[in-house]
Amino acid sequence: MSEQLTTAAPRGNTATALYAVDAQQLQKSFGKVHAVNGIDLQIKPGEVVAFLGPNGAGKTTTIDMLLGLSKPDRGSVRVYGKSPRQAIAHGQVSAVMQTGGLLKDLTVRETVALTASLFAESRPVDECLERAGIKDIGDRIVSKCSGGQQQRLRFAMALVSDPGLLILDEPTTGMDVEGRRDFWNAIHADAKRGRTVIFATHYLDEADAYADRIILVRKGRIVADGSSAEIKSLASGRTVRASVSGLDQGAVAALPGVDSVELRAGIVSVHSKDSDAVARYLLNHTDAKNLEVTSHNLEDAFLALTSDD
Numbered sequence: 001m002s003e004q005l006t007t008a009a010p011r012g013n014t015a016t017a018l019y020a021v022d023a024q025q026l027q028k029s030f031g032k033v034h035a036v037n038g039i040d041l042q043i044k045p046g047e048v049v050a051f052l053g054p055n056g057a058g059k060t061t062t063i064d065m066l067l068g069l070s071k072p073d074r075g076s077v078r079v080y081g082k083s084p085r086q087a088i089a090h091g092q093v094s095a096v097m098q099t100g101g102l103l104k105d106l107t108v109r110e111t112v113a114l115t116a117s118l119f120a121e122s123r124p125v126d127e128c129l130e131r132a133g134i135k136d137i138g139d140r141i142v143s144k145c146s147g148g149q150q151q152r153l154r155f156a157m158a159l160v161s162d163p164g165l166l167i168l169d170e171p172t173t174g175m176d177v178e179g180r181r182d183f184w185n186a187i188h189a190d191a192k193r194g195r196t197v198i199f200a201t202h203y204l205d206e207a208d209a210y211a212d213r214i215i216l217v218r219k220g221r222i223v224a225d226g227s228s229a230e231i232k233s234l235a236s237g238r239t240v241r242a243s244v245s246g247l248d249q250g251a252v253a254a255l256p257g258v259d260s261v262e263l264r265a266g267i268v269s270v271h272s273k274d275s276d277a278v279a280r281y282l283l284n285h286t287d288a289k290n291l292e293v294t295s296h297n298l299e300d301a302f303l304a305l306t307s308d309d
């Protein structure tokens, strides 16, 4: 990507708009369904955040409120210190929708040019195509583009106003593996330049690979919020294994966060929420060798944190 491309930055007064998103005690019900039930959310400029949760958890309802598409029953949302609608009107927020918004007889380049013509100020069309990874198919008719290419076209359209914040609601649903990979590579390269990205997804691997921060939502509430590694260890801890002789199992069991200690054929397996403390103990106080720390995968954490138990 060429060097003349500018870095995305939130427009407006960043001194007074510390957070890209500041939502306080958001609530939204549909009849008796509490779709969102007290969500507090502060997202700093430059963060790439995944909203992860089972069907009906409240992800789309939350995103709609962040985009000003629906109003909370209670609570407030500020985007760069403004109401969502004001932030959108200032070109500070764009959304990549899953469907719609494309005219099938236009070319890719014409589509982005048409979007750019709607804004008083916009980034050059070729720059948006390049960032979305579709400059090479600028002359292709939209109806001839694959689902993944159409999604990258929506991404290019969202870049026209050079928004500080990009919001994507399940952007890769229905795409094949290659399409998903190309889409996320484009988003990821762009986010590295400083854009704030919030995306909802069902795909645990996408959240794991592309988000700095994962917010796990269940029944309209946030049940976990942290890096992928933090969420994995929060739900299930880690296992520390090592070859050891003459271990004082009681001393290991008494370390903070230890759930279980097993010793078999000279190999100790310790399951703990604080694997660092276990590793430190084994290395400093025993003759442990070949020490390994295994984290559990995000799917284990997701199931543990979103199940009814």
Ligand SMILES: Nc1ncnc2c1ncn2[C@@H]1O[C@H](COP(=O)(O)OP(=O)(O)OP(=O)(O)O)[C@@H](O)[C@H]1O
Pocket (backbone or CB within 6 Å): 030, 033, 034, 035, 053, 054, 055, 056, 057, 058, 059, 060, 061, 062, 202
């Ligand atoms: N317009 C609506 N009218 C009635 N109920 C709604 C409406 N929108 C959402 N709901 C309900 O609110 C709850 C949360 O839905 P929401 O779409 O926010 O969840 P989600 O996490 O995005 O789910 P999914 O992953 O399936 O898209 C669900 O029980 C849903 O049926």
